[in-house]
Amino acid sequence: xxxxxxxxxxxxxxxxxxxxxxxxxxxxxxxxxxxxxxxxxxxxxxxxxxxxxxxxxxxxxxxxxxxxxxxxxxxxxxxxxxxxxxxxxx
Numbered sequence: 001x002x003x004x005x006x007x008x009x010x011x012x013x014x015x016x017x018x019x020x021x022x023x024x025x026x027x028x029x030x031x032x033x034x035x036x037x038x039x040x041x042x043x044x045x046x047x048x049x050x051x052x053x054x055x056x057x058x059x060x061x062x063x064x065x066x067x068x069x070x071x072x073x074x075x076x077x078x079x080x081x082x083x084x085x086x087x088x089x090x
Contacts, residue, residue, distance in 0.1 A: 013077075020074040027063075027070040034063035 032043055038057045040046040050056055056064070 017074070017078055020070070020077050024067070024070045024074060027067040031060075031063040031067045034060045 035043050035046045038046075038060050040049065040060070046056060046060060
């Protein structure tokens with residue numbers, strides 16, 4: 001079960017989780033903006049084109065990496081060593 005980010009129980013850990021969670025949105029927005037700036041309709045257009053063999057411009061690849069790192073940092077802090085799926089016994 002995901003932690004209640006509005007609870008005061010375990011406050012230092014939850015502050016860390018809130019900070020990490022808040023970092024995802026700007027990273028996601030930057031990835032979307034990089035995709036559009038490079039001529040893609042949106043991130044999904046960029047993914048489709050990459051799947052069809054197109055190489056992403058460096059700015060799109062770096063923005064995607066930054067978003068991925070933000071997501072992994074949050075889920076790693078939230079779920080520990082087992083990871084997102086491992087914490088559910090999958």
